Amino acid sequence: MKSKFRQELSKLIEEDIISEEIGNRIDNYYNNNSRNQPNRLLTIFGIFGSLLVGLGIILVLANNWDDFSKIIKTAFAFLPLLIGQFIVGFSILKKKSNTWLEASGVFLFFAVGSSISLISQIYNIPGNLSSFFLTWILLCLPLVYVLKSKTVFFLTIVFSTVYACDLGCNFSGIRATPWMYILIMALLLPSYFKLLKNEKSKNTTALLNWLFPLSLVITFGTFLNSSYQFELLIYIFFFGFLYNIGQLKIFQKLRIAKNGFLILGSLGLLITMLLASSHYFWKGNFDYSFVNTKEIIITILIVLPTLSILYLNKTFSKLAFGNLFQYVSIVMIFVFLSHFIDDRIPFFLTNLGVFILGVSTIKKGVDSTNFTFLNYGLLIITALIAIRFFDTDISFVLRGLLFIIVGVGFFVSNYLMAKKMKSNR
Amino acid sequence: MKSTKIIFGLFILVAIAQLLVPTKMIYDQENTLKKGKAYKFITEPIDPSDPFRGKYIVLNYEISRYKTMDTTWVRSQEIFVYLKDSLGFAKIDTISKEKLNSKKDYLQTNVDWYDSYNKELNINIPFNRFYMEESKAKPAEDLVRNSTNLNELSTTYALVYVDGSNFVLNNVFVDDVAIKDAIDAQNKN
Numbered sequence: 001m002k003s004k005f006r007q008e009l010s011k012l013i014e015e016d017i018i019s020e021e022i023g024n025r026i027d028n029y030y031n032n033n034s035r036n037q038p039n040r041l042l043t044i045f046g047i048f049g050s051l052l053v054g055l056g057i058i059l060v061l062a063n064n065w066d067d068f069s070k071i072i073k074t075a076f077a078f079l080p081l082l083i084g085q086f087i088v089g090f091s092i093l094k095k096k097s098n099t100w101l102e103a104s105g106v107f108l109f110f111a112v113g114s115s116i117s118l119i120s121q122i123y124n125i126p127g128n129l130s131s132f133f134l135t136w137i138l139l140c141l142p143l144v145y146v147l148k149s150k151t152v153f154f155l156t157i158v159f160s161t162v163y164a165c166d167l168g169c170n171f172s173g174i175r176a177t178p179w180m181y182i183l184i185m186a187l188l189l190p191s192y193f194k195l196l197k198n199e200k201s202k203n204t205t206a207l208l209n210w211l212f213p214l215s216l217v218i219t220f221g222t223f224l225n226s227s228y229q230f231e232l233l234i235y236i237f238f239f240g241f242l243y244n245i246g247q248l249k250i251f252q253k254l255r256i257a258k259n260g261f262l263i264l265g266s267l268g269l270l271i272t273m274l275l276a277s278s279h280y281f282w283k284g285n286f287d288y289s290f291v292n293t294k295e296i297i298i299t300i301l302i303v304l305p306t307l308s309i310l311y312l313n314k315t316f317s318k319l320a321f322g323n324l325f326q327y328v329s330i331v332m333i334f335v336f337l338s339h340f341i342d343d344r345i346p347f348f349l350t351n352l353g354v355f356i357l358g359v360s361t362i363k364k365g366v367d368s369t370n371f372t373f374l375n376y377g378l379l380i381i382t383a384l385i386a387i388r389f390f391d392t393d394i395s396f397v398l399r400g401l402l403f404i405i406v407g408v409g410f411f412v413s414n415y416l417m418a419k420k421m422k423s424n425r
Numbered sequence: 426m427k428s429t430k431i432i433f434g435l436f437i438l439v440a441i442a443q444l445l446v447p448t449k450m451i452y453d454q455e456n457t458l459k460k461g462k463a464y465k466f467i468t469e470p471i472d473p474s475d476p477f478r479g480k481y482i483v484l485n486y487e488i489s490r491y492k493t494m495d496t497t498w499v500r501s502q503e504i505f506v507y508l509k510d511s512l513g514f515a516k517i518d519t520i521s522k523e524k525l526n527s528k529k530d531y532l533q534t535n536v537d538w539y540d541s542y543n544k545e546l547n548i549n550i551p552f553n554r555f556y557m558e559e560s561k562a563k564p565a566e567d568l569v570r571n572s573t574n575l576n577e578l579s580t581t582y583a584l585v586y587v588d589g590s591n592f593v594l595n596n597v598f599v600d601d602v603a604i605k606d607a608i609d610a611q612n613k614n
Contacts, residue, residue, distance in 0.1 A: 066561065081444065085440045092432055112443050120556075
């Protein structure tokens with residue numbers, strides 16, 4: 001890559017496009033920059049090496065070596081832990097590079113897990129997988145701050161997601177709300193904010209921008225214990241909240257691909273809105289015995305921050321169809337209330353809402369000559385039409401024609417857009 | 426340099442916590458083994474596995490079903506199971522919804538479900554996992570099944586040390602031979 005860049009540079013100098021002096025300055029700039037950067041490849045391999053060795057140790061120890069005495073087995077339980085702690089301590093004291101800190105941090109993370117699991121094994125200590133995960137996560141969480149290790153950060157999010165699912169979905173025989181998951185996430189937030197502030201454009205931060213909302217989406221259901229209808233409505237508020245986080249100032253100058261909150265929020269909103277767009281959904285009686293204090297508190301805790309973000313972003317002063325995605329979850333509160341008058345009103349309004357979301361996204365795509373938005377908008381409308389076919393009695397001919405029209409719409413709009421792009425150039 | 430010292434100091438605290446948790450786990454177990462009374466719980470094992478802690482056999486205890494006319498039990502309700510020794514094996518003395526003012530050893534656990542047809546209370550016995558070397562967990566299950574099939578008087582029991590509410594599952598025996606040794610002997614034959 002570098003040699004190719006140098007070749008291009010010398011070509012530009014030869015053809016007098018840039019002066020030799022400028023060429024040298026550019027070359028020096030990139031040389032200095034790459035020298036200051038730690039060896040990324042080494043860091044990645046270091047982390048993967050530690051990950052594999054750590055997991056390997058857990059598996060080898062899980063064999064439960066019968067021939068060893070209890071004391072030897074106990075010594076084996078502490079050995080990886082002490083080695084991990086020694087390497088981490090050494091890396092801190094000797095101010096070793098980031099590669100050392102990341103790799104040793106990952107090793108220590110798994111050493112802690114193997115140590116607790118082996119002790120539980122030796123003494124047959126009861127306890128399900130979730131309590132084991134919780135102890136493990138809480139013992140390693142400080143490493144995120146002490147070592148500033150991003151890999152331990154990722155592992156903590158992944159394992160706390162597994163913990164929440166195990167406890168909340170009854171994988172180990174006990175179903176309970178994983179409240180400690182919220183505490184773990186809250187403890188991780190300061191470090192995440194710091195990364196967003198100082199290392200916003202880095203890929204590791206972008207990965208966190210995806211991991212955080214993804215973990216929340218996966219675990220959110222474990223906090224709800226209501227009927228399908230209420231849970232779906234709360235999910236709409238939740239995705240609206242995620243979408244609005246993605247609209248915060250700190251994320252605004254980020255490339256969309258690096259903004260997991262925005263993409264997951266948008267996709268989630270679309271899917272939940274489509275699910276709520278059937279007449280069957282609104283026709284069924286809403287059973288209020290399923291609404292517990294927990295669900296009400298969760299709804300308030302989602303809706304209030306959404307409203308404050310909308311206020312902060314001054315969305316209310318520029319209400320338009322164009323930014324409907326931002327306030328659609330709030331609008332859904334009123335749509336829900338309208339079912340008290342007649343169940344056909346929320347059915348109509350939800351369908352209209354999804355349609356407007358589609359049209360506004362297409363418009364956004366056309367205005368900014370962006371194919372992704374244009375086709376996403378078209379997909380929203382296609383999805384709405386496709387899903388309506390399941391619960392309406394439209395003749396096959398009409399359905400076929402509608403599909404043809406939308407298909408032609410895809411071709412025409414993309415063609416027109418391509419033409420517009422050409423003329424703009 | 427100062428910040429390195431602070432970070433190292435913080436790390437030492439984390440490391441101590443990481444060492445303390447497993448040490449405390451060991452201390453609690455050893456303490457119960459030393460001070461506790463040994464009970465034999467008649468059981469029947471089956472083998473599943475845990476992704477991190479390895480293979481284990483699940484122990485189904487005879488005392489996990491308790492005849493009672495009281496029907497007011499709720500699933501997952503906390504209960505106190507008081508133990509007594511009867512002909513060398515552990516039996517339930519009484520089950521209470523509250524902690525009793527008694528010096529008897531007890532298990533603090535919860536209700537699985539109440540079988541109103543048989544008037545039986547099914548309880549969760551907390552020490553139901555016995556970890557074994559991965560190659561021995563399945564043979565352990567087969568061994569117990571075969572020995573019960575061949576000889577009706579054959580008994581499999583778990584040796585559990587109980588001290589107040591603390592307990593340690595020490596070993597599992599098939600006709601007074603440690604299950605691990607029984608499998609070794611079977612493999613030699």
